[in-house]
Amino acid sequence: MINDYRKDLENAKYAVEAQGLVKTFGDHRAVDGVDLKVPTGSIYGVLGPNGAGKTTTIRMLATLLRPDSGEAKIFGYDAAKDSQIVRQLIGVTGQYASVDESLSATENLIIFSRLLGLSRQEAKRKANELLEEFGLMEAAKRPLKNFSGGMRRRLDLAASLIAQPPLIFLDEPTTGLDPRTRNQMWDTIRRLVKSGSTVLLTTQYLQEADELADRIAVIDRGRVVAEGTVNELKESIGTSSLHLSIQHNQDTQNARMIVERVLEVQSAVSPEGGMITAPMASADRVTDLLVALREEGIQLAELSVQKPSLDEVFLTITGEGLNESQAQSHDQRGGNN
Amino acid sequence: MNKPATMSVSKSHLSNKSSFKQALRNSFTMAYRGILKIRRTPEQLFDVTFQPIIFTLMFTYIFGGAIAGNVENYLPIIIPGILVQTVITGSVVTGTQLREDMDKGVFDRFKSLPIARIAPLAGALLADTIRYTIATVLTFSMGFVLGYRPEGGIGSVVIAGLLVIACAWAISWIFAFFGVIARTASSVQGISMLILFPLTFLSNAFVPADTMPNWLQWFVKINPISHLVTAVRDLANSGTVGWDLIITLIGAAVIVAIFAPITVRAYMRKA
Numbered sequence: 001m002i003n004d005y006r007k008d009l010e011n012a013k014y015a016v017e018a019q020g021l022v023k024t025f026g027d028h029r030a031v032d033g034v035d036l037k038v039p040t041g042s043i044y045g046v047l048g049p050n051g052a053g054k055t056t057t058i059r060m061l062a063t064l065l066r067p068d069s070g071e072a073k074i075f076g077y078d079a080a081k082d083s084q085i086v087r088q089l090i091g092v093t094g095q096y097a098s099v100d101e102s103l104s105a106t107e108n109l110i111i112f113s114r115l116l117g118l119s120r121q122e123a124k125r126k127a128n129e130l131l132e133e134f135g136l137m138e139a140a141k142r143p144l145k146n147f148s149g150g151m152r153r154r155l156d157l158a159a160s161l162i163a164q165p166p167l168i169f170l171d172e173p174t175t176g177l178d179p180r181t182r183n184q185m186w187d188t189i190r191r192l193v194k195s196g197s198t199v200l201l202t203t204q205y206l207q208e209a210d211e212l213a214d215r216i217a218v219i220d221r222g223r224v225v226a227e228g229t230v231n232e233l234k235e236s237i238g239t240s241s242l243h244l245s246i247q248h249n250q251d252t253q254n255a256r257m258i259v260e261r262v263l264e265v266q267s268a269v270s271p272e273g274g275m276i277t278a279p280m281a282s283a284d285r286v287t288d289l290l291v292a293l294r295e296e297g298i299q300l301a302e303l304s305v306q307k308p309s310l311d312e313v314f315l316t317i318t319g320e321g322l323n324e325s326q327a328q329s330h331d332q333r334g335g336n337n
Numbered sequence: 338m339n340k341p342a343t344m345s346v347s348k349s350h351l352s353n354k355s356s357f358k359q360a361l362r363n364s365f366t367m368a369y370r371g372i373l374k375i376r377r378t379p380e381q382l383f384d385v386t387f388q389p390i391i392f393t394l395m396f397t398y399i400f401g402g403a404i405a406g407n408v409e410n411y412l413p414i415i416i417p418g419i420l421v422q423t424v425i426t427g428s429v430v431t432g433t434q435l436r437e438d439m440d441k442g443v444f445d446r447f448k449s450l451p452i453a454r455i456a457p458l459a460g461a462l463l464a465d466t467i468r469y470t471i472a473t474v475l476t477f478s479m480g481f482v483l484g485y486r487p488e489g490g491i492g493s494v495v496i497a498g499l500l501v502i503a504c505a506w507a508i509s510w511i512f513a514f515f516g517v518i519a520r521t522a523s524s525v526q527g528i529s530m531l532i533l534f535p536l537t538f539l540s541n542a543f544v545p546a547d548t549m550p551n552w553l554q555w556f557v558k559i560n561p562i563s564h565l566v567t568a569v570r571d572l573a574n575s576g577t578v579g580w581d582l583i584i585t586l587i588g589a590a591v592i593v594a595i596f597a598p599i600t601v602r603a604y605m606r607k608a
Contacts, residue, residue: 062449063448063449064445064448064449077351082353083353084352084353084354084355084451085351085352085353085451087449087450087451088351088451089351090449091449092445092446092449094442094445094446096442097442098442098443098444098445098446099442099443099446100370100374100441100443101441101443102374102377102378103370103373103374103377107370107373111366111367111369111370111373112446112450114366114369115363115366115367115447115450115452115456116450116451116452117359117362143377159446
């Protein structure tokens with residue numbers, strides 16, 4: 001059964017339109033004026049370090065938290081005023097599995113289905129359908145607390161899909177999952193969008209945003225510090241970079257000078273030494289560089305060319321980024337000037 | 338996921354209000370959840386299973402001789418008293434468990450679902466009537482084993498039991514309120530016990546009020562628990578209905594009328 005309102009929603013340009021969202025906890029401004037525009041039918045990634053305000057933002061968009069100021073519209077409906085309508089349009093998968101751990105997977109799904117207005121039989125059918133689809137059959141009958149985090153996450157996602165909501169919020173959907181389960185999760189998320197849903201996901205992993213998202217907003221300290229497609233963000237940081245590993249550490253300084261002379265750029269040396277990074281404007285010049293190094297008798301251990309990663313984008317935009325990689329980020333920024 | 342959605346009829350157009358019918362339906366589903374949880378963790382029924390048995394035995398044999406001359410004469414006084422005390426104490430657990438439950442991620446999902454806001458609370462409270470029923474049945478059975486033969490007959494005893502369960506449900510809204518506003522489950526337990534102990538012991542539940550000093554009698558007589566105990570005694574022991582029953586029912590209604598709305602509001606604000 002296709003409902004009238006669904007067609008209207010598909011025609012809506014933006015699934016989420018948020019303006020100047022602010023949320024303060026005590027004297028800590030967790031979210032400090034966030035603007036977001038999520039195009040209908042896309043996967044939108046909200047990327048940021050721990051404590052940047054990602055979860056608080058999602059909770060405000062999903063009617064779980066009232067913003068102190070600003071407004072959020074979900075398919076044109078105000079999340080604060082028309083909250084009960086908005087709840088009919090969204091599915092939320094929280095950071096901590098929002099399912100009942102003392103109940104079995106089937107019981108969880110049946111309860112959520114019943115709450116969403118399905119009849120007893122429909123609820124049972126829907127539960128079985130989702131269990132099969134998400135490979136949860138073995139958790140069907142036994143309490144969830146005996147099962148892995150990955151299974152709970154999958155059930156969590158399954159529960160968000162019962163009503164097939166046109167907009168799905170996923171708060172760090174793969175945090176704490178092993179690589180195999182994470183890949184399964186990614187496949188599921190991609191399939192969701194194919195079936196017409198819009199997905200807004202938060203993540204700390206750049207790779208995840210890179211893999212999934214059409215557009216990305218980078219959040220730091222409660223503010224959006226960059227927004228765009230993955231490629232736009234990568235281009236904003238410039239060209240590919242050349243990485244040289246020197247076999248003998250004592251040659252590093254010498255090699256660095258040659259690199260800077262031949263390529264006419266600034267370079268950077270990794271804190272452990274032995275790895276020189278330099279921007280590569282023209283691939284042709286690398287030949288000259290290699291010849292020069294050979295002439296000086298400097299032996300290379302490894303050579304690679306890297307396109308700018310979202311990591312670099314992220315570190316460049318957020319300034320210090322994650323504390324432990326602070327030193328590295330400064331070096332890399334030096335190298336990319 | 339590519340199959341057409343199985344949407345309910347109620348969702349074919351969007352509405353910002355949930356109907357009374359929906360609230361009722363949602364509450365029953367949430368009650369079903371509560372019952373499933375009890376079935377999965379039967380150890381949470383410890384208090385309502387062992388308290389009636391132990392307290393009935395203890396109080397009957399400790400106070401029986403002193404207060405009523407012998408155990409047999411004391412049973413018609415103590416059984417309704419123990420019943421009320423046990424079941425009302427059982428309703429404190431409702432608040433504690435609600436607090437624990439609300440700290441879990443699953444409540445985030447309930448809040449994000451288009452369901453009646455009152456349902457997660459009403460459902461939890463409704464499921465707990467099972468606990469009260471267990472306590473009620475066990476207390477009367479224990480009394481029967483000790484030789485209690487209520488003269489009101491089985492019908493009146495059933496009505497008396499239902500009255501206690503209904504009042505416990507009403508009172509559980511108070512503890513649900515604490516459950517929603519408190520920070521931790523143990524603080525709920527603390528506040529609730531502080532209220533409950535004076536209420537149950539400063540009543541006629543265990544000892545006839547006329548043995549107490551005047552100033553205490555005054556409190557005991559206006560204590561709603563005393564009215565409930567008297568109403569139960571009237572019903573079970575003589576099958577009669579008096580003012581106490583009416584006062585009790587009004588009291589229960591007032592509690593629900595006050596605490597249900599403020600609990601739901603506090604719950605929504607926390608949301």
